[in-house]
Amino acid sequence: MEQQEAKALGLLAEYETPQALMAAAEKVRDGGYKRWDTHTPFPVHGIDDAMGIQPTILPWIVLGAGATGTLTALLLQWYTNGVDYPFLISGKPLFSWVPAFPVTFELTVLFAGITTLLGMLALNRLPRLHNPLFDVKRFARATQDRFFLALDATDPLFEDSSARALLEGSGATAVEDVPDVPTNENIPSWMWQVAIVLVFATFVPLGLIAASYNSTSTTPPFHIVGDMDWQESYRYGEEVPFFDNGQAMRGALPGTVAVGELEEDDAFYRGMDDMGNWLAVAPVEVSKSVLERGRERYNIYCLPCHGESGNGKGIVHERALALDTSGWLIPRDLTMDSIVTQPDGQIYDTITNGFNYDAETGTGNMAPYAAQIRPEDRWAIVLYVRALQRAANASIEDVPADKRSAL
Amino acid sequence: MSSQYDLEIQTALEDPTSRPHLVMGGATFASIDDDVAGVSEGFLKKTSLAWYAMFGASISVLAMLGAVVVYLISTGVGIWGNQSPVFWGWPIVNFVFWVGIAHAGTLISAILFLLKQDWRTSINRFAEAMTIFAVCCAGLFPAIHVGRIWVVYWLFPIPNQMEMWPNFRSPLLWDVFAVSTYATVSLLFWYMGLIPDLATFRDRATSKIRQGAYAFFSLGWTGSSRHWHRYEKAYLILAGLATPLVLSVHTVVSFDFAVSQLPGWHTTIFPPYFVAGAIFSGFAMVLTLMIPVRAIFGLQHIVTLRHLEVVSKVILATGSMVGYAYAMEFFVAWYSGNPYEQFAFTNRAFGPYAWAYWIMVSCNVISPQLFWFKKLRQSVPALFVISIFVNIGMWFERFVITVTSLSRDFLPGSWAYFQPTPFDALTLIGSFGLFFTLFLLFIRFLPIIAISEIKGILHKQESHH
Numbered sequence: 044m045e046q047q048e049a050k051a052l053g054l055l056a057e058y059e060t061p062q063a064l065m066a067a068a069e070k071v072r073d074g075g076y077k078r079w080d081t082h083t084p085f086p087v088h089g090i091d092d093a094m095g096i097q098p099t100i101l102p103w104i105v106l107g108a109g110a111t112g113t114l115t116a117l118l119l120q121w122y123t124n125g126v127d128y129p130f131l132i133s134g135k136p137l138f139s140w141v142p143a144f145p146v147t148f149e150l151t152v153l154f155a156g157i158t159t160l161l162g163m164l165a166l167n168r169l170p171r172l173h174n175p176l177f178d179v180k181r182f183a184r185a186t187q188d189r190f191f192l193a194l195d196a197t198d199p200l201f202e203d204s205s206a207r208a209l210l211e212g213s214g215a216t217a218v219e220d221v222p223d224v225p226t227n228e229n230i231p232s233w234m235w236q237v238a239i240v241l242v243f244a245t246f247v248p249l250g251l252i253a254a255s256y257n258s259t260s261t262t263p264p265f266h267i268v269g270d271m272d273w274q275e276s277y278r279y280g281e282e283v284p285f286f287d288n289g290q291a292m293r294g295a296l297p298g299t300v301a302v303g304e305l306e307e308d309d310a311f312y313r314g315m316d317d318m319g320n321w322l323a324v325a326p327v328e329v330s331k332s333v334l335e336r337g338r339e340r341y342n343i344y345c346l347p348c349h350g351e352s353g354n355g356k357g358i359v360h361e362r363a364l365a366l367d368t369s370g371w372l373i374p375r376d377l378t379m380d381s382i383v384t385q386p387d388g389q390i391y392d393t394i395t396n397g398f399n400y401d402a403e404t405g406t407g408n409m410a411p412y413a414a415q416i417r418p419e420d421r422w423a424i425v426l427y428v429r430a431l432q433r434a435a436n437a438s439i440e441d442v443p444a445d446k447r448s449a450l
Numbered sequence: 451m452s453s454q455y456d457l458e459i460q461t462a463l464e465d466p467t468s469r470p471h472l473v474m475g476g477a478t479f480a481s482i483d484d485d486v487a488g489v490s491e492g493f494l495k496k497t498s499l500a501w502y503a504m505f506g507a508s509i510s511v512l513a514m515l516g517a518v519v520v521y522l523i524s525t526g527v528g529i530w531g532n533q534s535p536v537f538w539g540w541p542i543v544n545f546v547f548w549v550g551i552a553h554a555g556t557l558i559s560a561i562l563f564l565l566k567q568d569w570r571t572s573i574n575r576f577a578e579a580m581t582i583f584a585v586c587c588a589g590l591f592p593a594i595h596v597g598r599i600w601v602v603y604w605l606f607p608i609p610n611q612m613e614m615w616p617n618f619r620s621p622l623l624w625d626v627f628a629v630s631t632y633a634t635v636s637l638l639f640w641y642m643g644l645i646p647d648l649a650t651f652r653d654r655a656t657s658k659i660r661q662g663a664y665a666f667f668s669l670g671w672t673g674s675s676r677h678w679h680r681y682e683k684a685y686l687i688l689a690g691l692a693t694p695l696v697l698s699v700h701t702v703v704s705f706d707f708a709v710s711q712l713p714g715w716h717t718t719i720f721p722p723y724f725v726a727g728a729i730f731s732g733f734a735m736v737l738t739l740m741i742p743v744r745a746i747f748g749l750q751h752i753v754t755l756r757h758l759e760v761v762s763k764v765i766l767a768t769g770s771m772v773g774y775a776y777a778m779e780f781f782v783a784w785y786s787g788n789p790y791e792q793f794a795f796t797n798r799a800f801g802p803y804a805w806a807y808w809i810m811v812s813c814n815v816i817s818p819q820l821f822w823f824k825k826l827r828q829s830v831p832a833l834f835v836i837s838i839f840v841n842i843g844m845w846f847e848r849f850v851i852t853v854t855s856l857s858r859d860f861l862p863g864s865w866a867y868f869q870p871t872p873f874d875a876l877t878l879i880g881s882f883g884l885f886f887t888l889f890l891l892f893i894r895f896l897p898i899i900a901i902s903e904i905k906g907i908l909h910k911q912e913s914h915h
Contacts, residue, residue, distance in 0.1 A: 080674045080675060081674070081675040084673055084902060085902040085905040085909065086675075086682050090675050091679055094675060096679050101684060102683065102687060119618075123607055123615035124615060124617065124619070130618075142619040145627065145698070146627045149624075149627040149631040149695075152635060152692075152694070153634060153635065155691050159638070159688050159691070160638045163684035167677040169669045169670055171669070171670040172670045173670070174670055182672075183654075184653070185672060186650040186671070186672075187480065187654065188479035267600070268598075270598065
């Protein structure tokens with residue numbers, strides 16, 4: 044018996060009505076006790092005074108959370124739409140208060156609302172699934188139809204016999220010890236091990252993603268969802284069974300010209316004068332920048348065959364010789380006399396329509412480049428070819444006198 | 451037993467000097483526990499058959515919804531009738547319909563709480579649950595309507611591979627924030643209210659599993675007065691937060707329409723008119739659900755005829771507001787002198803969708819006017835039938851608004867009559883499956899009435915004697 048009393052964590056008194064509890068609470072309060080509580084199935088009004096409970100600071104915490112929500116929302120909207128990715132809509136300011144209002148309001152309420160619940164629980168030290176009071180059988184009625192007063196043995200004034208006398212004299216229907224039932228609150232060690240393994244396991248997929256993100260690969264990226272990457276549609280140049288000419292692309296109707304594509308100017312677009320003769324001189328202004336452009340385009344489109352200096356010995360040519368010389372048509376040396384003497388318009392025409400090329404069969408000596416190179420760039424290439432020809436056929440006299448010694 | 455309550459109700463209603471008690475039948479704290487917890491505990495005994503039948507039906511409908519959604523995602527939104535020019539077809543209609551219903555719960559719990567309307571206690575838990583399940587149904591529609599659901603996270607300001615942010619000046623984005631905040635706060639509010647009652651369930655539990663589950667979710671609640679003190683403060687704060695929130699949600703939903711420049715949508719009357727409509731539809735749904743539940747589970751003495759009558763008065767008031775808004779829309783169209791606006795409204799009432807318009811008017815404007823008659827307000831069958839009419843009418847309201855304006859806009863060349871497909875109907879029906887499945891689970895496992903609050907009311911009633 045004595046042992047049991049030594050172990051008790053406190054005393055629990057039961058009352059039948061809220062009024063009885065309230066009277067008892069006043070007595071305990073006046074007795075100077077500090078560590079005690081009452082437990083009721085519903086909030087009993089007036090008990091706060093009877094127990095001397097101080098107002099909670101919860102409202103202030105919620106106020107702080109709400110203000111944080113307001114600020115977060117404003118910063119979020121200002122930064123995302125005004126700074127990081129400016130959204131210009133109908134010329135309106137990138138950030139303004141009125142359209143920012145709804146989201147600001149919602150986030151304020153959201154932050155405050157979540158904090159209200161979590162704050163209430165935290166202040167109440169909940170969740171607390173194990174509570175010594177639950178070991179007292181009759182305490183189950185605290186959430187049903189009985190009213191309890193619990194006095195903690197750790198209260199400085201607590202002294203078993205006097206406390207018991209106080210409670211018994213307060214109209215309690217029963218007074219009982221809160222037993223100290225030893226429970227094993229330690230989490231079993233295997234649970235820790237599993238938890239540690241699980242925590243590390245969560246980093247594996249993230250690591251894999253990061254690794255693949257920071258490396259290159261020769262295979263196409265892995266798509267979980269194809270989206271519109273693989274569509275059942277015909278691509279340019281593909282063959283289809285259902286059109287007369289078997290081509291997927293429909294092309295322009297015969298005799299029609301698309302807007303802006305009339306190309307009236309024979310000199311510019313075809314390199315001819317009104318009589319149908321080749322233009323001797325390119326109909327474009329010659330300048331350093333045009334020549335630079337010509338060099339750039341030449342190096343992209345012509346160099347592989349005709350070579351960097353125009354001598355007809357480009358890498359495609361070299362490669363063709365290395366593999367198999369039969370049937371390879373040697374690209375022409377662009378600096379040879381017969382081409383030096385050609386009018387500009389003719390070289391332009393070679394780029395546009397190819398050389399000895401049959402559009403019907405798609406065969407010939409050199410294919411046309413009209414599809415790849417715009418007219419003004421073709422002229423720039425012509426001018427650059429002229430420059431190459433000058434360079435290839437130059438004599439020492441062409442070099443300024445003061446630079447000759449450098450050669 | 452029920453006849454005894456009826457008698458009590460009758461005398462209480464007939465005596466104009468005294469208001470009938472909110473809780474009847476000589477209830478005690480213990481008897482309230484028995485009655486409410488008994489619904490969940492006594493399941494295997496009396497009411498189980500009806501429940502299992504209803505649950506079986508709902509879950510089959512839910513499974514059908516699942517199949518439709520899988521088909522939709524794997525095929526595309528083309529399985530619905532959404533077609534030029536009506537790209538906002540039934541999915542948006544259904545979304546607004548469900549969000550509207552979701553308003554009653556928080557309104558009852560928050561606004562009526564602040565107004566100290568004690569009668570709310572009998573129905574608030576129920577209405578809050580309804581709110582949450584309706585928000586689930588509502589949220590479903592925009593989510594599946596986006597088409598490519600796997601990139602639905604683009605709706606939220608999350609850093610993504612496009613290095614783009616959502617447009618914060620779009621009402622559709624406001625909607626994302628409004629509805630998700632509303633869902634979260636309603637859930638918190640509901641859960642917080644549940645904690646003490648879950649503890650009651652825990653302490654009454656006879657099986658270990660039941661006890662463990664309720665213990666877990668009641669977080670170790672002991673009914674400590676120090677806890678109650680903070681709890682009540684928190685409840686008051688949440689009510690204060692939820693009150694403007696509930697009004698904001700349908701306001702923002704109405705912005706989806708009102709901020710765009712379409713005749714029939716671009717009007718400032720939309721926010722208040724939508725909010726009134728939402729409360730109207732939400733309360734109707736409360737009646738539709740509450741009437742059968744209180745009859746089946748014998749809760750007539752907790753949810754009394756007086757509660758139903760008060761709800762019907764709210765329906766009458768909000769229904770009249772909605773009717774006023776319908777009339778005002780026509781007035782504004784005429785008064786504006788804007789030919790497009792005038793056309794939009796003539797077209798609504800007399801165009802190809804006139805049938806839908808007049809269904810809406812009869813259900814929403816005419817049927818609630820019957821509640822002027824006390825006899826009908828106190829007749830349970832009449833309440834039930836009218837509440838169903840209101841549900842139908844409010845679905846049609848959203849249909850009329852969405853479809854009539856879109857199907858005939860500025861360019862007559864693009865006009866077309868909207869044709870829903872069978873999948874439109876199946877998704878709508880399926881959403882009811884989702885709703886009722888959740889609802890039946892709620893009835894089965896959770897306290898459907900706020901036990902601790904009812905005890906508080908009972909205590910108050912007794913102290914006045």
